[in-house]
Amino acid sequence: MSKVRVRFAPSPTGGLHLGGVRTALYNYLFAKKHGGDFVLRVEDTDQTRFVEGAEDYIYDCLDWCRIPPDESPKHGGPFAPYRQSERKNSYRQFAEQLVRSGHAYYAFDTSEEIEALREKLKAEGNDNLQYGHQSRMRMRNSLTLSEEETQKLIAQNVPHVVRIRIEPGQSIHFRDLVKGDIEMSSDTVDDKVLLKADGMPTYHLAVVVDDHAMQITHSFRGEEWLPSAPVHILLYQYFGWKNEMPQWAHFPLILKPDGNGKLSKRDGERLGFPVFAMEWNDPKQGLVKGFKELGFLPEAFINMLAMLGWNDGTEKETFSLEELVNAFEIDRVHAHGAKFDFEKAKWFNHEWIKKLSAVELMPSLLPWFEKDGFEIFDMEQLEKVISLVKDRCTLLSDFIHQSAYFFRAPEVELALVQDKWEGKKKEFFEQLILAWKGSGQWDHDFLESSFKELANQMELKPGAVLAPFRVMLVGGKFGPGVFDIAIVIGKEETLSRIIKIIEQL
């Protein structure tokens, strides 16, 4: 195993949510840091929950986040196919290999029979209600049935599964790159189903067989998998692949902001923030907006996600993808979960908007302007607008409100101008129009000095006329310096906006 190969295996059953993207990101960072491959395998065994279009959606999300896989069903690679359903054939053979070596067995129990077993065990006062070493000899399987009977049932196509046979009394020890040394007893590990009645493998069989086949060197996933790690480790042993077992890492969970539990897809709607990277058409919830649609930059989204469970030990908080690849160390990934904080997420976006130049922001911004029907004919002007306004935008959507008045005259609420209005002020603006109209200059110094001089001449405080001037141009009390705005929208437009208002007063 000369090269690092990590694989990310989302189940295409529901949108790619925060936890999923973060797992992908950490896998990607680790792979790239070590010059390895980032493999995407699609786990589509659960037919009933498979959602149409989900697989493409995952590619789109990863693309938007700039973490595209090197190998995948879409991009191919040396160990294709990467879609679990297309690998179906090999799983049965591996399961049967285990049966022959005595590490697995056929089980013919129906779900009702298993349910009855649990009831019985419970009634007997057992703590352990699992189908395992304590109970398997009471069930209908190839351990209790004779060889003949077993073969007969199989020949008759009686539905059956293959279960792993785990012997009690063993200590399973392994080193987790995030959690450290972990030791578990095989006593509490149940005889998990490896091959389902429909012939498809469960996750347990599939990860082990596929990871081995694909020469995966590092197996990273969410913490929810930690309790089943012993099954996977035992499987590597039973297959005789112990020396090729990947290194494990289990990432902490992303928790709900208001406590109680891991962040779920429903929390987004309930708490008013996105949980998906991109818009997702959920069969149950309908169309759910993602971070992208809410106005997040991919740079900020990735940055925020990376910091939710890892930091480099310095005070640095804003990282580009490239910087993340360089700085990422898996042993600095936290062992405990983090509550998601939408305010902090927005802060990251704000930081990235400030950090990126107007030109860099342009591609992400253009669709927003187009959507709102801005007529942008002058890219140079647009660039000026963006630089003037970007520091006051937290989300991309804020740019609409913050820059609309550059492209079309605002709707001015007269009351805002009329506040402390007097005839002298009207006179001021009339004179201002004349002065500016007759001048050939239109730069910041000229505008500011002529404006202030005139105010002083008329014994008005500049501030007293600056405020209404702003409202005339902007439509509200916000935005960059008024003279900067006037320069960008131009002389003609500036004068016309003033005239339009003072005529109404």
Add this chain to the structure above:
RNA sequence: GGCGCGUUGGUCAAGGGGUUAAGACGCCUCCCUUUCACGGAGGAAUCACGGGUUCGAAUCCCGUACGUGCUACCA
């Protein structure tokens, strides 16, 4: 219930025997700005609890509590 993992301000966190226990988000105050932001200065707020070990514990050990995950022919 059983088993696993975890626990530093409201949140994200640095820190791994001696620190005035960093920093960030959010909140508050002030400065800058005749707007709103940006920026700058400052403030309130923390080592879950109980026992050990030690001259000394946020740091090591043990318990407890709490949180969280798993306990499916889901992943």
